[in-house]
Amino acid sequence: MSRIAQTFAALKAEGRGALMPFLMGYDPDLATSAEILRGMPAAGADLIEIGCPFSDPMADGPTVQLAGQRALKAGATLGGILAMVRDFRQGNDHTPIILMGYLNPILSYGAERFCADAKAAGADGLIVVDMPPEESQDLAPFATAQGLDLIRLIAPTTGDERLPGVLRSCSGFIYYVAITGITGTRSATSADLAVNIPRLRQHTSLPIAIGFGVRTPAQAAEAAKVADGAVVASALIERMAASLDAQGRATPATVATVLGDVRALAAAIHAG
Structure with missing residues (x-):
């Protein structure tokens, strides 16, 4: 079993959902994002998503876009993100790492080389936001060959007739996009989740x-109860960004702020 499958199976046996926080690699700089990454498991993260910044992030709202811009300014590259994962694995061999990004940088890196390097670094899964199943032939075979889970996005607008085709090419878990639109612009509603999650199942x-x-912690607890896990991104990035100084640099409060928020989210999910 993959680390992702093992983690979800263990949490199911415990009777609770997963917390999956997101951080943008290199935001606001390599050292700070690496320290946050290292601290997330102890703060309660069950799986971790690492954003791979891209100059044209079509699915990202303003908060995540700004995080990507800070990361690119700090020198982020795909190779640098993989080095972050490799360093993380020196002290943690059990927390699944999912790389989330866009197809163009992967193709520029070389899809086969990227999948081999991602696996060697210790990544477990890939979410490629702008790659529909019908256009995944340039990446999917290499991900499968390396044992990387290729995680698909399912939206509220994904119809029943399309679901089987999308899900056939998915592994690891399903990422349910709870809203229509870009990230960080509004919140999911309990009524929508109550309808769409059983439909997916x-x-x-x-x-x-x-x-x-x-x-919020309450929304994370609700999501983890209705489904199998909650992904929190924009709220964590906003709080991190608010801790930066006027020049956008990390302060002594930055790491503690993010990890404190992860602890609050984890506590709510555990209580739920």
């Missing part, structure tokens, strides 16, 4: 993680 036995509209 009719088509797949994979775990379902809810993202794109989960901001």
Whole structure:
């Protein structure tokens, strides 16, 4: 079993959902993001998403876009993100790492080389936001060959007739995009989740993680209860950004602020 499958199975046995916080690699700089990454498991993260910044992030709202801009300014590259994962693995061999980004940088890096390097670094899964199943032939075979889970995004607008085709090419877990639109612009509603998560379960036995509209500890607890996990991104980035100085540099409060928020999210999910 992959680390992702093992983690979801263990949490199911415990009777609780997963917390999956997001951080943008190199935001606001390499050292700070690496320290946050190292601290997330102890703060309660069950799986971790690392954003790979891109200059044209079509699915990202303003908060994540600004995080990507700070990361690129700090020198982020795909190779640098993989080095972050490799360093993280020196002290942690159990927390799944999912790389989330866009297809163009992967193709520029070389899809086969990227998948081999990602696996060697210790990554477990890939979320490629702008790669529909019908256009995944340039990446999917290499990810499969390396044992990397290729995680698909399912939106509220994904119809029943399309679901089986999308899910056939998915592994690891399903990332349910709980809102229509870009990240960080509004929150998911309990009514929508109550309708759409059972609909998804009719088509797949994979775990379902809810993202794109989960901001508060209460919402994270609700998402982890309705589905199998909650992804929190924009809210963590906003709090991190608020801790930076006037020049956008990390302060002594930056790491503690983010990890404190992760602890609050984890406590809510555990209580739920």
